[in-house]
Amino acid sequence: MNSISLDQVGVRLGETTALEGISLNLGARRIAIIGENGSGKSTLARVIGGLVAPSSGSLRVHGVDPVRQKRELRRLVAFVFSNPDAQIIMPTVGEDVAFSLRSEKLSRPEEEARVSGALAAFGLSELAGRSAHELSGGQKQLLALCGAFVRRPDLVIADEPTALLDTRNSRTVADHLFLGGDHQLVLVTHDPRLALRCDTAVLVGSGRIHAVGDPVEVLATYERSLAC
Amino acid sequence: MLSLYRPGHGLLHRLPTGRKALLLMLVVLGLSFLPSTYWAAGLAWVVAVLGYLLGGLGLSELWRQLIAVRWLIGITLLAQLIFMPLEAAAANSSRVVAAILLAGLLVLTTRLTDLLAAVERGLAPLARLGIDPERMALLLAVTITTVPVLARLGAGVREAQRARGARGGLATFVVPFLVVSLKHADELGEALSARGVQ
Numbered sequence: 284m285n286s287i288s289l290d291q292v293g294v295r296l297g298e299t300t301a302l303e304g305i306s307l308n309l310g311a312r313r314i315a316i317i318g319e320n321g322s323g324k325s326t327l328a329r330v331i332g333g334l335v336a337p338s339s340g341s342l343r344v345h346g347v348d349p350v351r352q353k354r355e356l357r358r359l360v361a362f363v364f365s366n367p368d369a370q371i372i373m374p375t376v377g378e379d380v381a382f383s384l385r386s387e388k389l390s391r392p393e394e395e396a397r398v399s400g401a402l403a404a405f406g407l408s409e410l411a412g413r414s415a416h417e418l419s420g421g422q423k424q425l426l427a428l429c430g431a432f433v434r435r436p437d438l439v440i441a442d443e444p445t446a447l448l449d450t451r452n453s454r455t456v457a458d459h460l461f462l463g464g465d466h467q468l469v470l471v472t473h474d475p476r477l478a479l480r481c482d483t484a485v486l487v488g489s490g491r492i493h494a495v496g497d498p499v500e501v502l503a504t505y506e507r508s509l510a511c
Numbered sequence: 512m513l514s515l516y517r518p519g520h521g522l523l524h525r526l527p528t529g530r531k532a533l534l535l536m537l538v539v540l541g542l543s544f545l546p547s548t549y550w551a552a553g554l555a556w557v558v559a560v561l562g563y564l565l566g567g568l569g570l571s572e573l574w575r576q577l578i579a580v581r582w583l584i585g586i587t588l589l590a591q592l593i594f595m596p597l598e599a600a601a602a603n604s605s606r607v608v609a610a611i612l613l614a615g616l617l618v619l620t621t622r623l624t625d626l627l628a629a630v631e632r633g634l635a636p637l638a639r640l641g642i643d644p645e646r647m648a649l650l651l652a653v654t655i656t657t658v659p660v661l662a663r664l665g666a667g668v669r670e671a672q673r674a675r676g677a678r679g680g681l682a683t684f685v686v687p688f689l690v691v692s693l694k695h696a697d698e699l700g701e702a703l704s705a706r707g708v709q
Contacts, residue, residue, distance in 0.1 A: 369698030
């Protein structure tokens with residue numbers, strides 16, 4: 284059940300073809316999506332996460348149809364973007380994490396326990412009452428991750444989550460993505476080190492799949508394509 | 512970020528949001544009916560001070576709030592001094608400032624999530640008219656949190672213009688500011704969808 288399958292998925296954004304004829308079956312726990320800027324890898328992640336509807340084809344994410352079962356999909360998928368500023372909804376750190384649990388309609392003590400547990404796991408407990416927008420970039424991204432993980436998702440989709448971070452923060456964020464929980468991870472990245480930590484890599488180019496498989500081999504294919 | 516909430520265990524922190532809002536509204540309403548005299552001005556200040564003391568926030572917080580509205584106090588007082596005698600101007604300004612300070616107690620002693628829940632409950636009867644209370648409360652939250660983000664985006668635009676030697680002007684500022692603001696709105700909408708907001 285914990286697999287992502289796409290059958291001839293295509294996406295048109297206005298006049299542009301962002302994805303074309305994508306057929307994939309991804310059962311690995313950690314999946315890297317790599318490719319050049321504008322290749323369609325973020326669109327692919329958004330299609331899997333139900334944020335972009337495919338113009339053609341069909342897909343199933345953990346047994347759920349993202350087009351017809353949006354509510355079910357939201358329950359099992361969490362998304363992390365590269366810009367944490369756009370992910371912060373509430374004024375304080377604690378309130379922003381609690382916001383993710385709104386749809387679960389938990390009792391106050393249950394919600395507080397979940398929030399404090401998540402804050403502790405991400406080393407944010409001491410910042411719970413702090414203004415979220417006064418945090419550093421790394422802390423903001425950790426908050427975004429915390430807001431995603433507090434929902435205990437089955438699938439985490441991260442679109443270049445370390446793009447704006449320094450080395451130390453990148454490592455911390457990546458460790459949480461790779462080591463925290465038993466979720467499946469779809470990671471859009473330009474960082475070969477992160478791609479190599481995955482079990483499978485997907486190389487996207489010009490809206491099509493160029494290679495799928497072992498990250499070492501897929502990265503080698505990518506390197507060769509850049510040399511051409 | 513308009514992070515106004517001050518954690519605490521004072522009387523106002525413990526009061527349910529709806530009752531607290533009603534209580535503060537009644538006090539502010541009471542102040543507005545005071546006559547325009549010096550003793551009324553004094554009473555308005557006493558009520559504001561008592562509110563902060565009883566609310567467990569203390570005089571330092573009251574001072575911080577006063578500093579935050581210093582320009583408003585100045586402008587209100589000055590404008591009234593032009594048209595009114597000193598006693599009436601002092602009383603009116605004191606009532607306005609006290610009302611602002613007391614209204615501030617609501618957000619200073621209530622978490623935004625509780626405030627939103629109260630707004631949702633308050634707007635619940637409007638659901639029959641097709642207004643979604645949850646959406647309205649969320650709109651309020653997003654508006655509050657977006658203000659400092661827009662300020663930062665604006666500062667970024669100005670900085671970029673200065674770095675490229677451009678002169679600061681409204682016309683050259685508006686277009687790039689609109690572009691980055693719309694981009695932010697787009698990203699925020701996507702993030703809201705991702706966090707389960709339909």
